[in-house]
Amino acid sequence: MALLDLATVSLPLDSSFSVKITDHKIVQDGNFVLYTLSISIEPYTWTVQRRYSDFAQLDKLRFTDKKKSFIPKKKTIGNLDAEFITDRKIELEKYLKSVIELEIWYQRQKHLHSLPLLIAQFIDMHQYEIHSIVDDLSLRLGKVGEEWIDGSRRIPKYFEFTPIEMHAIGERMRLAEPTLQGRADLGVLMEFINSLHSLRIRGGKGFVGTSSIVSNSLSIDVSYCKNLLALWVMDGDANRINGQFQLREHLRTLVIHYSMERCKDVLGEMEEEWTTLEEIDFSFNRVVELDHSLSRLPRVHSFTMTHNHLSDIGRYLLDLPSLTYLDLSNNQIEELDKWNEKLGNIRVLLLAGNRITNLAGLSKLYSIEFLDVSHNGLTKPEDVTPIGILPCLTELKVEGNRLTERADYRTIVLEAFGSRHDEVLLDGREVDGREKSTIGVRLALNRARKEKERRDEELRKRQERYLTGE
Structure with a gap:
C-alpha cells in the first residue's frame, strides 16, 4: 500500500487531508514570527515551520502574474502584536489550503497523481509522500546521478538511501501511472538505481x-x-x-x-x-x-x-x-x-x-x-x-x-x-x-629434563625385566 497516496484525496478536501497552522513562536533575534504547520494525510502527520517570507517566496514562484495572487499583505509595523498574529495565522492557513486545493484540481485535469514539487516541498511532502519523494529524487539524481556513478567507478563508495525513500520507490513502481510526471522522470531514477554497485x-x-x-x-x-x-x-x-x-x-x-x-x-x-x-x-x-x-x-x-x-x-x-x-x-x-x-x-x-x-x-x-x-x-x-x-x-x-x-x-x-x-x-x-x-x-x-625422564624410564624397565627374569 502506498505510504501517502494523493489519489485517495477527493475534492473538496476532506478530513483525511488537512493543513493547519497550529502554533507559532516569535524569533526575537530575527524579529519575525515562525509558524508551525501541521499536515495530516491519514494515518500520518508531520509538522513544518515557515515564516511569512517563505509564504511570500512560494507565492512569487507560483503566481508570476501578481493579479492572480491572493496571499495576505505584508505588514511591517505591529506584525508581532498578539492580535495580529492570531489573525495572520488564520489568513495564511486559508491561503495555503486554497493553493493546495487549486493545485490538486489542476493536477487531476492533467491525470497526474501528485502535487507540483514546488508545493510539495513547501509542506515537506517530498520527505513523506511517495510521489513527492520519488519526484524529488528523480530531479536531484537527474542533475548529479551520472556524475556520481562515474565517480564511484573510479573510487568505490556507497550511495545512501533512507528506508522511506526505498519504500517510496518500491511503492511508486507498483502504481499503474506514467513514469513521467511533469519535470520528474521516474526513468532517470530507475536508471540510476540499476547502475548502482554499492547501496547503503x-x-x-x-x-x-x-x-x-x-x-x-x-x-x-x-x-x-x-x-x-x-x-x-x-x-x-x-x-x-x-x-x-x-x-x-x-x-x-x-x-x-x-x-x-x-x-x-x-x-x-x-x-x-x-x-x-x-x-x-x-x-x-x-x-x-x-x-x-x-x-x-x-x-x-x-x-x-x-x-x-x-x-x-x-x-x-x-x-x-x-x-x-x-x-x-x-x-x-x-x-x-x-x-x-x-x-x-x-x-x-x-x-x-x-x-x-x-x-x-x-x-x-x-x-x-x-x-x-x-x-x-x-x-x-x-x-x-x-x-x-x-x-x-x-x-x-x-x-x-x-x-x-x-x-x-x-x-x-x-x-x-x-x-x-x-x-x-x-x-x-x-x-x-x-x-x-x-x-x-x-x-x-626442558629437553634435558625430558631426556633424563626417558633414561630413567628405560632404566626402570630394564630393572623390572631383570627382576622378573625376562
Whole structure:
C-alpha cells in the first residue's frame, strides 16, 4: 500500500487531508514570527515551520502574474502584536489550503497523481509522500546521478538511501501511472538505481523527521538494484527487506548492522545458493545462534559477526568451504570444545572480548595463521599452551587477559611454540634478544629434563625385566 497516496484525496478536501497552522513562536533575534504547520494525510502527520517570507517566496514562484495572487499583505509595523498574529495565522492557513486545493484540481485535469514539487516541498511532502519523494529524487539524481556513478567507478563508495525513500520507490513502481510526471522522470531514477554497485540503507529507531511514520515499519524492496555488488543496511529491520534473493547471482558483499535477530531473516529459508557472495558482516545485531541459512554460501571467505549474543558457533560454518576469515569478537563464547570439527581451513580467527578460559579446543585447527583471544578469561599458562603445536600460527594476541599480569607471560606463552618461538608475533611484538635467550635456556632445560625422564624410564624397565627374569 502506498505510504501517502494523493489519489485517495477527493475534492473538496476532506478530513483525511488537512493543513493547519497550529502554533507559532516569535524569533526575537530575527524579529519575525515562525509558524508551525501541521499536515495530516491519514494515518500520518508531520509538522513544518515557515515564516511569512517563505509564504511570500512560494507565492512569487507560483503566481508570476501578481493579479492572480491572493496571499495576505505584508505588514511591517505591529506584525508581532498578539492580535495580529492570531489573525495572520488564520489568513495564511486559508491561503495555503486554497493553493493546495487549486493545485490538486489542476493536477487531476492533467491525470497526474501528485502535487507540483514546488508545493510539495513547501509542506515537506517530498520527505513523506511517495510521489513527492520519488519526484524529488528523480530531479536531484537527474542533475548529479551520472556524475556520481562515474565517480564511484573510479573510487568505490556507497550511495545512501533512507528506508522511506526505498519504500517510496518500491511503492511508486507498483502504481499503474506514467513514469513521467511533469519535470520528474521516474526513468532517470530507475536508471540510476540499476547502475548502482554499492547501496547503503540507513534507517532509524524512531520516527521519520517530524512525522508519525516509524522508520523501521516500512517495507524495503531491493530487487530493482539489478547490478548491485554491495548492500549495507544500518539501523533497520531485516524482516522488512524484500527482494534480496534476486541479488543472489551478483551480490558480493552483504553488511547488516543493528537490524536482525537471525541470519535466515536476511539469507532466507530457500535452498538456492548465494553464488557470488564473498563477504558477510552481521556485526552489532541480536543474533544468538548461527542457523542453517549459512550453509548455502559456497564462496564466502570472510564472515564478521562481532557484538552479537553467540555462545557457540554450531555446525553450519563447516559448510562454508571457502571461509578463511572469521571474526566473532565481543560475543558470549565460553567454550571452544572441538572447534576443529566445526570449522574448516580457517586462517584468521578473532575471538577478542568473549569469556573463553581455555584454548585447548583450538589445538587441532592446524590452518590458523592469526589468532586473537585478547580480553577473555585466560588466567594460567596451561590455558594458552595447547595452541603451541599449531604449525602455521605466526601472530597471537592475548593482551587483556589476567595471564598477562604476570611479568614473564611472554616467555611462558612463546615457549609453548618450541623451536618456532622466534617466528611468532605476540601482542604485536617480536621476540627480543633477552626473551629469546630466556626461552632458549628454558627449552634446553626442558629437553634435558625430558631426556633424563626417558633414561630413567628405560632404566626402570630394564630393572623390572631383570627382576622378573625376562
